[in-house]
Amino acid sequence: xxxxxxxxxxxxxxxxxxxxxxxxxxxxxxxxxxxxxxxxxxxxxxxxxxxxxxxxxxxxxxxxxxxxxxxxxxxxxxxxxxxxxxxxxxxxxxxxxxxxxxxxx
Amino acid sequence: xxxxxxxxxxxxxxxxxxxxxxxxxxxxxxxxxxxxxxxxxxxxxxxxxxxxxxxxxxxxxxxxxxxxxxxxxxxxxxxxxxxxxxxxxxxxxxxxxxxxxxxxx
DNA sequence: AGTACTATGGTTAGTAT
DNA sequence: AATACTAACCATAGTAC
Numbered sequence: 487x488x489x490x491x492x493x494x495x496x497x498x499x500x501x502x503x504x505x506x507x508x509x510x511x512x513x514x515x516x517x518x519x520x521x522x523x524x525x526x527x528x529x530x531x532x533x534x535x536x537x538x539x540x541x542x543x544x545x546x547x548x549x550x551x552x553x554x555x556x557x558x559x560x561x562x563x564x565x566x567x568x569x570x571x572x573x574x575x576x577x578x579x580x581x582x583x584x585x586x587x588x589x590x591x
Numbered sequence: 592x593x594x595x596x597x598x599x600x601x602x603x604x605x606x607x608x609x610x611x612x613x614x615x616x617x618x619x620x621x622x623x624x625x626x627x628x629x630x631x632x633x634x635x636x637x638x639x640x641x642x643x644x645x646x647x648x649x650x651x652x653x654x655x656x657x658x659x660x661x662x663x664x665x666x667x668x669x670x671x672x673x674x675x676x677x678x679x680x681x682x683x684x685x686x687x688x689x690x691x692x693x694x695x696x
Numbered sequence: 697a698g699t700a701c702t703a704t705g706g707t708t709a710g711t712a713t
Numbered sequence: 714a715a716t717a718c719t720a721a722c723c724a725t726a727g728t729a730c
């Protein structure tokens with residue numbers, strides 16, 4: 487072997503909890519946002535579906551992903567119905583796509 | 592070995608293009624939507640940020656992910672500004688979070 | 697329409713630039 | 714704030730239920 491010494495320890499297992507070290511958090515955010523958007527992109531292609539994502543960064547910048555490209559396309563159809571709060575929102579979901587499937591955290 | 596024969600071939604490399612076989616597409620959608628939402632969930636926790644996702648399924652059902660849980664929280668702040676089309680939308684993004692970062696497909 | 701299985705393909709932590 | 718690096722951790726294709 488040229489260099490028997492490993493250059494890095496490789497990916498380490500982590501607990502899913504907030505990273506406190508600011509520099510690490512920034513790096514993690516950049517990579518994970520990229521990963522999320524790539525997955526979303528693959529989903530739109532592989533399954534031929536519409537996806538819209540909004541992410542607010544640690545620095546309070548807003549990042550968006552949308553296919554169709556104009557994020558509005560999916561979201562704007564909601565704006566009229568969303569005003570009334572959750573009840574109206576759920577009703578919109580029904581109007582939009584029939585049966586409603588939700589995944590909230 | 593109890594059974595030297597492998598039960599599956601394991602994950603296979605695929606090209607990122609639309610799956611035509613309906614049954615395979617449904618399975619892929621279920622798994623990839625789950626994966627996307629899990630990644631989104633981890634992002635909210637690990638980086639302490641807000642994320643909202645809307646996905647329209649192959650069967651035209653709408654699936655949503657949101658943290659904060661009421662997807663409105665992030666989206667509703669957009670509804671007033673979105674009406675005016677992309678120009679207004681971009682302006683909203685600026686108002687919302689300062690510098691705008693976009694990732695469109 | 698969702699879950700279980702498992703080997704393999706793919707993502708990413710920690711660090712440096 | 715984003716990218717390069719590498720080993721280790723994780724997601725998932727294809728199939729059956």
